[in-house]
Amino acid sequence: MLIKDVMNINVKTIKPTDSVKNAAEKMTKNHIGSLVVISTEGQVKGIITERDILSDVVALGGDCTNTKVEEIMTTNIITISPENTLEETAKEMTENKIKKLPVIDEVGKIVGIVTASDLVAYEQKMIEKLAELLVSPEVRKIGG
DSSP, rough: GGGGGOOOOOOOOOOOOOOOOHHHHHHHHHHHSEEEEEEETTTEEEEEEHHHHIIIIIITTTTTTTHHHHHBBBBBBBOOTTTTHHHHHHHHHHHOOOOOEEOOOTTTTTTEEEEEHHHHHHHHHHHHHHHHHHHHHTOOOOOO
16 A cells, blocks of 8 residues: 555645744644645745644744744655555654654655554554454355
8 A cells, every 4th residue: 555545635734934823823723733834836845833833932932923934844854755655654654753744746746744643544444344354254265
């Protein structure tokens, strides 16, 4: 199974020059904990999370209206291809201790996002299907 089969294509993004306040509002409106930061050309520049906002602005008494996303976003982020397998992606997440990975195409444009929760949900569905198969009276015997 490939990432393109399980990724979320409805990626919420923000520009580096937008305010942290705008980022927080967008996260709240969409019930998400992060936004992918993209340039005007659509290139991935980084990611901003709720934690970034809390630790780098709010906890320090900063001004969310005048602080720009680019001032606190995480840069040099790890990304993956839609052609990565679920196993490769899970390994990347566990080795780097990250829960979300932007999915980019061959020219560096965002095409999706995948989370650790997405991978767990897919695996859970597969386990449920296998469990149903184990108890199904309709299972064919090999050679029969």
